[in-house]
Amino acid sequence: MFLRVIDKFFYQLRQMLSVIIFILIGFSCLFFIYWLVFNAKVQMPDFINSFVWAIIDFFAMSIKSKPMYKELIPVLPIIACGIFILLTYIANCFMVILENNHRFFQNCVDSYKANLAKTINTELHNDFINELKRTSYMLVKISVSVIHHTSYLTAMTDKDYNPEAVENLIKKQILESVNSNLIKNKGINNGSVYFLLTDFANSKDFLSELVSKSSTLIKKQIQPKVDINFYCAVDLFNDFSEFNDKLTYLDKVINLKIANKIATTPRTKVYFENILPSEYYFEVMGEYNLSADSSNSNNSMVYAVKRKY
Numbered sequence: 561m562f563l564r565v566i567d568k569f570f571y572q573l574r575q576m577l578s579v580i581i582f583i584l585i586g587f588s589c590l591f592f593i594y595w596l597v598f599n600a601k602v603q604m605p606d607f608i609n610s611f612v613w614a615i616i617d618f619f620a621m622s623i624k625s626k627p628m629y630k631e632l633i634p635v636l637p638i639i640a641c642g643i644f645i646l647l648t649y650i651a652n653c654f655m656v657i658l659e660n661n662h663r664f665f666q667n668c669v670d671s672y673k674a675n676l677a678k679t680i681n682t683e684l685h686n687d688f689i690n691e692l693k694r695t696s697y698m699l700v701k702i703s704v705s706v707i708h709h710t711s712y713l714t715a716m717t718d719k720d721y722n723p724e725a726v727e728n729l730i731k732k733q734i735l736e737s738v739n740s741n742l743i744k745n746k747g748i749n750n751g752s753v754y755f756l757l758t759d760f761a762n763s764k765d766f767l768s769e770l771v772s773k774s775s776t777l778i779k780k781q782i783q784p785k786v787d788i789n790f791y792c793a794v795d796l797f798n799d800f801s802e803f804n805d806k807l808t809y810l811d812k813v814i815n816l817k818i819a820n821k822i823a824t825t826p827r828t829k830v831y832f833e834n835i836l837p838s839e840y841y842f843e844v845m846g847e848y849n850l851s852a853d854s855s856n857s858n859n860s861m862v863y864a865v866k867r868k869y
Contacts, residue, residue, distance in 0.1 A: 567669075570662040577658060581651045587615075588644040595637035616640050692831050695796045698763060699803070701810040702774060702792040703752040704730045705817075709785040726781055730788070733777045734770075742766045749807050752814060756803070760796075760831070764839050764867055767794075767822060789819040794865065796828050812850045813862060821845070821864040829863050840865050 594612050597604060616636050623632070632639070706723035735746060735753045742763070745756040757766060770792070778788045793813035797806050813823050823845060832840045842863040851858035 566665065567662075570658065570665065574655070574658055574662070577651060577655050581648060581655065584644050584648040584651060588641050588648060591615075591637050591641035591644060595635075595641060598637055599634060612637065619643055689834055692834055695760070695798055695831060696758060697797050697800065697803070698757045698760060698794065698828075699797065699806045699810060700755045700757070700767070700770065700792065700794050701749070701752045701807070701814060702731075702734060702754075702770065702790055703814050704734075704774075704778065705789045705791065705819075706730075706781070707787045709787070721786070723786075726786075726788075730774075730777050730781060734774050737773050737777065738766075738770055740766045740769055750811055752811065754807060754810075760835065764836075767865075768867065771822070791817060791819060792822045793824070794822055794828050795825045796831055808852070809850065816845075816848055816862065818845050818862070818864065822866075824863045824865045826861050826863075828865070832865070839868060841868055842866070 591612070594604075594608075619640055620632075620636060704727045706726045708721045708723045731748065731751075731753050735748060738746075738755065742757050742759045742765070743755050744758055747754060755766070755770070757763060774790050774792075778790060782788055791814045793810040795806055795810055795813075797803070809825075813825070816823065821843075824842065829842050833842070842865055845862045845864050847859045847861050849857050850860045850862075
């Protein structure tokens with residue numbers, strides 16, 4: 561509010577100086593024209609003569625009673641014109657000084673606003689980071705899809721193959737083989753293996769182990785006419801009471817069938833980009849409706865997380 565008052569004061573002072581300069585220029589022109597007409601011996605109305613000579617006598621008050629006043633009468637109008645030109649110049653100088661100070665004031669205000677905005681943004685960012693650091697849990701779910709390609713041409717010679725049994729075997733092996741010390745809880749839920757972690761700083765080691773061991777177990781089961789993919793999803797949450805909801809939520813991400821990548825939610829992306837910016841980078845997978853109610857459109861971005869090194 562105070563800054564606006566000062567800015568308004570500068571504006572009004574500039575307007576006043578502009579009016580004064582306009583009046584001074586007007587008087588300069590008036591006295592120059594009067595001097596030309598006066599020396600041309602042209603008779604002018606009495607009110608003009610009275611007005612002009614009243615101003616001239618104001619400037620010549622100190623010499624009006626002296627003999628030299630009469631000698632200077634022919635040039636007194638042009639002298640008055642010169643005085644008004646000088647006053648115009650002085651007023652312009654004040655205008656330049658005023659504009660420079662106004663510009664300096666505005667630069668100071670802009671600098672103050674920029675520093676204030678920077679301070680506020682820094683505080684907001686710090687609050688945001690502190691809020692992110694309160695995140696307590698990371699939930700990872702992984703599922704496996706086995707597709708057996710069959711053809712009527714080879715149906716008689718193909719051996720019996722049970723894709724569902726292979727899927728369950730691989731998921732069981734993943735559950736048993738991934739035994740990182742970072743894991744606080746693990747199990748199978750809704751056909752997917754899940755792992756619950758609380759150590760985010762070393763999460764890259766767990767994700768690397770999970771992908772490495774899963775890939776190794778999948779390769780062992782690969783054979784002609786069989787395709788095997790894994791689908792993995794990660795999300796973060798604060799309170800353990802959210803655990804069951806997050807299991808369901810990650811099922812929706814897994815059902816997007818983003819094969820052989822670790823799919824993550826925006827919250828996970830924001831966390832790792834701000835807390836562990838040197839560890840991961842993210843690739844956009846698309847925008848999907850992950851709402852609990854499929855009739856309610858609530859689109860959310862899904863990303864694939866990758867290690868930087």
